[in-house]
Amino acid sequence: MSLDTERPEEFSLFDPRRRVDPYPAYAALHAVGGPEARLRRTAFGPWLSPSHGVCAQVLRDPAFGRAEQPDDGRTRSFLALNPPDHTRLRRLAAKAFTPRLVEALRPRIERLADELLDRALREPEFDLVREFAHPLPVIVISELLGVPAEDRDRFAAWSQALARGIDPEFLLPPETLAVLDAARAEFDGYFRELAARRRAEPAADLLSALVAVCDEGESLSEAELTATCTLLLIAGHETTVNLIANGVLALLRHPAELAWFRAHPEAAPQVVEELLRFDPPVQLTMRTALRDAEVEGRTVAAGEQVLLLLGAANRDPAVFAEPDRLDLRRSAEAERHLAFGLGIHFCLGASLARLEGQIALAAFARRVAAPRLGDAGPVHRENLILRGPAVLPVRHG
Numbered sequence: 001m002s003l004d005t006e007r008p009e010e011f012s013l014f015d016p017r018r019r020v021d022p023y024p025a026y027a028a029l030h031a032v033g034g035p036e037a038r039l040r041r042t043a044f045g046p047w048l049s050p051s052h053g054v055c056a057q058v059l060r061d062p063a064f065g066r067a068e069q070p071d072d073g074r075t076r077s078f079l080a081l082n083p084p085d086h087t088r089l090r091r092l093a094a095k096a097f098t099p100r101l102v103e104a105l106r107p108r109i110e111r112l113a114d115e116l117l118d119r120a121l122r123e124p125e126f127d128l129v130r131e132f133a134h135p136l137p138v139i140v141i142s143e144l145l146g147v148p149a150e151d152r153d154r155f156a157a158w159s160q161a162l163a164r165g166i167d168p169e170f171l172l173p174p175e176t177l178a179v180l181d182a183a184r185a186e187f188d189g190y191f192r193e194l195a196a197r198r199r200a201e202p203a204a205d206l207l208s209a210l211v212a213v214c215d216e217g218e219s220l221s222e223a224e225l226t227a228t229c230t231l232l233l234i235a236g237h238e239t240t241v242n243l244i245a246n247g248v249l250a251l252l253r254h255p256a257e258l259a260w261f262r263a264h265p266e267a268a269p270q271v272v273e274e275l276l277r278f279d280p281p282v283q284l285t286m287r288t289a290l291r292d293a294e295v296e297g298r299t300v301a302a303g304e305q306v307l308l309l310l311g312a313a314n315r316d317p318a319v320f321a322e323p324d325r326l327d328l329r330r331s332a333e334a335e336r337h338l339a340f341g342l343g344i345h346f347c348l349g350a351s352l353a354r355l356e357g358q359i360a361l362a363a364f365a366r367r368v369a370a371p372r373l374g375d376a377g378p379v380h381r382e383n384l385i386l387r388g389p390a391v392l393p394v395r396h397g
């Protein structure tokens with residue numbers, strides 16, 4: 001990657017300090033104005049777009065998809081596949097995420113949120129990530145998949161390694177790549193073993209359902225089964241935690257908005273949409289042109305990559321009035337955010353993530369009296385794509 005001092009706003013996107021606050025760099029991209037603010041070719045190769053319109057168009061356009069993968073014998077999850085394999089595998093997993101099944105989890109999630117807060121609130125200051133934002137979604141997805149409670153702790157490190165591994169490879173040091181390969185192998189071995197146990201003794205969980213499909217015949221191989229379980233576990237571990245933690249952090253920094261939410265707990269759904277817009281857990285995604293494609297009157301040639309800055313699209317002044325302002329009353333406008341992507345890869349877990357976010361943030365607002373940021377402040381993770389705090393000290397009372 002060659003540094004281009006003429007276009008500093010591009011490179012500051014990848015500056016580690018931007019993990020704490022990437023938004024000034026996004027604002028600089030929008031401020032350039034004209035066609036460059038919608039789609040530009042970066043000095044380091046790929047195209048880049050901070051524009052809501054362009055991101056939405058590329059995500060929906062079948063001319064764009066996942067880059068062809070090297071044939072290294074690895075089975076990719078459907079997040080990384082194009083149709084028809086993507087369609088076949090997503091359809092199987094989608095059976096577990098229908099609105100009815102997700103809504104049925106509500107009482108369990110509410111009880112969990114209360115139990116976790118009961119414990120956390122015994123101390124005058126607690127780490128919101130460790131005590132609340134992390135365990136809540138991890139327990140929910142583990143129970144849904146059928147991962148035994150005693151195994152959960154084993155995943156934390158593997159899951160974090162895979163979450164870091166989603167970042168563009170040029171940002172990852174070699175030692176991270178080695179840890180990543182090891183984590184993949186651990187997950188694969190773990191799910192193979194667990195699948196064998198469920199084969200012998202089925203339970204009422206998603207893993208048992210997938211094992212049954214696998215055994216029926218041609219629609220799911222054993223390697224695809226472990227790749228699907230790993231994807232769901234990582235997606236459940238590493239994203240909703242950021243929705244809850246980024247959300248709490250934004251509320252603590254905007255006390256008037258928090259006070260409004262406290263007075264209007266029924267507004268939890270719209271509050272979550274605005275928080276997803278304001279500080280989304282997934283900051284960017286990538287697509288590759290599968291054939292020559294027209295975007296903004298320019299040709300993106302087959303094989304070329306486009307970086308879609310979802311976090312910047314959510315602050316596009318062409319779509320959102322005063323985009324840098326947190327406004328929990330934004331309602332319908334906020335729902336246009338791209339936090340869950342769009343098109344065929346639109347987040348499969350969106351309804352579950354929304355439900356978890358609504359319950360967790362409403363419980364926080366209702367139960368934590370006079371909350372404020374602890375003196376140590378948030379410490380952000382190194383991840384560029386899955387961005388959020390690793391530690392978030394909260395004081396109360």
Ligand code: HEM
Pocket residue numbers: 078079080090141231232233235236239240243280281282285286338339340341342344345346347348349350352353354
């Ligand atoms: C607030 C939390 C979450 C956010 C912000 C989020 C965001 C996203 C985004 C942006 C994508 C699309 C990526 C792309 O197009 O390149 C995606 C895909 C996906 N998400 Fe989520 N996600 C969240 C929670 C979850 C949960 C809880 C699950 C499941 C347990 C989940 C499962 C998935 C799956 C399986 C895909 C791949 C869909 C496909 O390729 O067809 N996500 N998510």
